Amino acid sequence: MVLGVEKSPKQNQDHYAMLGLSRLRYKASPKEIRKAYQQQVLIHHPDKQENKEDATFKCIQIAYEILGNPKKRKSYDSIDPTFSDVVPSVSTNSKENFYDVFEPVFRDNSRWSTIQPVPMLGNSEASLVEVENFYKFWYEFSSWREFSFLDEENPEKAECREERRWMEKQNKAARLKKKKEEMSRIRQLVDNAYACDPRIKYFKEKEKEEKEAQKRAKQEAAKSEALKKKLEREKKEEEERKQKELMEEKQRQVIAQQKQEKEAYKKAIKKERKELRGFCKDKDYFVRSADDKIKLMQIVDHLCEVLPIDRLQNLNRSLCDVTNLEKGRQLIENEAAILREKDAEEERKASAARAKASSAQAKPSCQWTRDETQLLIKGVTTYPAGTARRWEVIAQFVNEHSSDACEEKTSAQVIEKVKLLRKLESVNKEDAFSLFEKKHASKESVASAPTVRDVSEVPTPWSVQEQKILEEALRKYPSNTPQRWDKIAGEVSSRTKEECIARFKELVARVKAKKQ
Incomplete structure (x- = not known):
């Protein structure tokens, strides 16, 4: 099929046929074209023809003029009338006979490629890489085909420069349009081939199967990993359970052992107490009068209740070796004296601790400078009754603003100083603190708040x-x-x-x- 509109013999005739090169056509070499032309000239020269006006010789000259010029021949080959622009459609026949339908079409269109050699369609044995390279080449196909041979306007016949430019512009637009149509045709050919190619379907199915296999493998691996973690977790929990049971068992054994030891201790000390009481009872408590007996009975009962088992055992052993009643009584009284001395020592320690605690809580009266006294008065004004932790806040205020304090004032010292100042109010009417108390009392009465209480009473915050x-x-x-x-x-x-x-x-x- 020839693209464009044919208007002249140059465009209308088959130049290869005029030179007898219909079989070779675009494959004919320049030498073969020249030889064919010479043979046709010898045959159809007007001098050798009876009809001197035979037009065949003129057509032969036109054919050689086109095919003998490389540029004009390329232009003519681009619209070769024997080339078919038909693209196989996507049909059942194209799919079933894919190689027979598309292989000749790709082979014919390979003549337009600027890159040679051109990869061919191949067969069913082609690898994935070969198939991908084939379609990559054809999707990026670069064609040298151009359509200047079909130009409708001849710039050489223009009467002026403006007309020639207009003709060239029209020709250029027509060529560009045909070029786009050609590239669209090539793209359609590749798309149809890709849609019908059984290898593409096979590779896609194979890729899908591989992905599914990988997915199944991942799932199996995940299940295996989950099962492994589950087994490890169960094993760890079992070990922890056994460890816990073992620890509980050991704890039970320790408790049982402690209980046994406690029971044994109770039995042993009960035995020693019973032995001491029985021994003293048998010896009539080592006395001869009823009053001493009662006293010794109380001492023995106290010893039985207080003495630990080792001292009870030592006392019992000592009493067993005693034959003199006076000596036995002396042993008991000595043991009681030791206990009394121990109790007295503990009492002294407790009294000392209480005294120390009392002295720490009740700080001795300290010296107040006039600057500290003024700061105290200002603090009482700044922090009136009802302020949370009022006396601690006032003490902190005095400590922070005092420059000549020998020691920090506590809340107890602040309260003590306030009491003292209130007591001195009745003696010194001109005292600064007295003036402050009066002023402060008047302010509190206006606000319906409690006034300064009794001079001996400090309000509890x-x-x-x-x-x-x-x-x-x-x-x-x-x-x-x-x-x-x-x-x-x-x-x-x-x-x-x-x-x-x-x-x-x-x-x-x-x-x-x-x-x-």
Whole structure:
């Protein structure tokens, strides 16, 4: 099939047929073309023909003009009228007779390739690599085929330069369109072949089977690994269970042994106590009067209850060797004296510990400088009654701001100093602290908060727990509850009704002050 519209003898005639090269066509060499032309000239020259106006000789000259020029011959070969552009379709016949249908088509189209040699279709024995290389080459096919032979416009006949340019532009657009159609045809040929190729189907099925085999292998490996881990876990759990049972068994044995030892100890000490009591009873407690007997009986009972088994055994052995009643009594009294001395020593140690603890808690009065006293007064002003851990906070305030303190002041020392200052208020009316107390008392009366208490009384600060219980009680018993404050005081067991009311008023006053 010839692409394009034919308009002249150059485009209309079969030039290879005119030279007698129909069998060789594009395979004919330049030498064979020249020889064929010379033979045809000898035959059809006008001098050798009766009809001098025979047009055959002119057609032979046109044919050689085209085929004898390499550039014109390439242009003519691109639209070879004997070449078929038909592409086999995807059909049952194409699939069943794949190699017979597509092999000749690929062989014919291989003539257009710029790369030689061109890989052929092959057969069913081709490997996956060969098949992939074949389709890769044809999907990237580069064709030298061009369609200038079918140009509709002849720039040589143009009357001016503008017309010639217009003709060249029209020809170029037509060639580009035919080139795109040609590449689309090649692509369609490769797509159809790929769809019908039984090798592709075989390789895909084989790849699918391999993937499924790999998947099954992975699943089997995963199952095997899971089973292995399960067995290891069960083995570990079994070992842990056995270890636990072994430890429990050992613990039971230890407990049983301890119980046996305890029972044996009880029996042994019971035996020794019984032996001591029996021995003393047999000797009438080594006395001759009833009063001494009662006293010795009490001592023996105390020894039986207090003495450990080793000392009981030693005492029993010592008494067994005694024949003199006075000596036996002396042994018992000596043992009792040892116990009394031991008890007295323990009591002295306990008293010393208590005294030490008391001295540590009750710090001795310390010296206060005037600067520290002023800081104390300022601290009482800054942290009024109701402040959480008020006295500890004031002590910390004094310690942080004092520059000449010999030692840090504790909350107990702060309370002691406040009591002292309040007592001195009645003696020195012009004392700075007295003035502060008056001012502070007036402020608290305005806020309906408790004023400074008795000079000998220091208010106990509310703890966090007491504050929490008070808040819960206030929520539990609203303002319309009968005998509300009695119930709230019952909840806060460590405070009286008046203290709860005073604390509530202090909190209300502080909230109002913050809002203002």
